[in-house]
């Protein structure tokens with residue numbers, strides 16, 4: 431059984447249908463009427479400026495593999511394909527099934543997320559985090575040998591295309607029966623994660639109903655660190671995929687069969 435777990439743990443790994451409402455706020459408008467003493471010739475008052483600056487979609491690169499906003503999918507290989515992050519760190523004080531590290535900001539954030547879940551009475555652990563290029567080569571080749579390329583592509587990312595290789599993706603579990611399974615989204619832990627991930631800078635990378643965009647079935651256990659600013663903006667706008675947020679082409683499959 432362990433073998434099956436390990437195999438499934440390397441699925442390319444993304445929940446719940448987006449329940450967020452885009453609650454665009456009406457900018458405050460000045461409703462003060464011109465004073466009766468002021469004739470109609472008076473110039474109108476300047477419009478009030480929005481209180482929050484517009485979100486800067488170019489604040490970080492989506493191409494640089496070192497960027498916390500890098501977009502990696504079946505149509506966007508990491509460049510270079512054997513990229514390895516330089517700031518890997520072990521998340522401290524949390525259960526981590528295979529003792530895999532994450533990039534430092536993601537490691538710190540996932541520790542906070544797991545503590546937040548704990549405070550809500552939910553036990554959450556890490557089951558997969560950073561995997562290097564060589565590991566992905568070995569795994570992918572093994573799957574191709576076993577199931578054929580077409581089948582392997584449905585559950586395992588090709589080397590250089592796995593978000594886990596960025597050190598920004600982490601798979602979580604609640605020690606329950608929905609280990610790397612779609613039903614994780616319906617567990618209390620899965621639901622809590624869907625509701626609160628953004629507060630810690632994570633998004634559910636492969637949401638329900640977006641397979642044609644992301645190329646992957648829903649993976650409610652697979653979180654991607656993008657930082658709290660982008661996570662909050664995606665939540666605010668109700669845009670659930672990085673591809674759609676950044677106006678990138680859908681990546682339902684690899685360009686080469």
Ligand SMILES: [Zn+2]
Nearest residue numbers: 442443601652
């Ligand atoms: Zn994953």
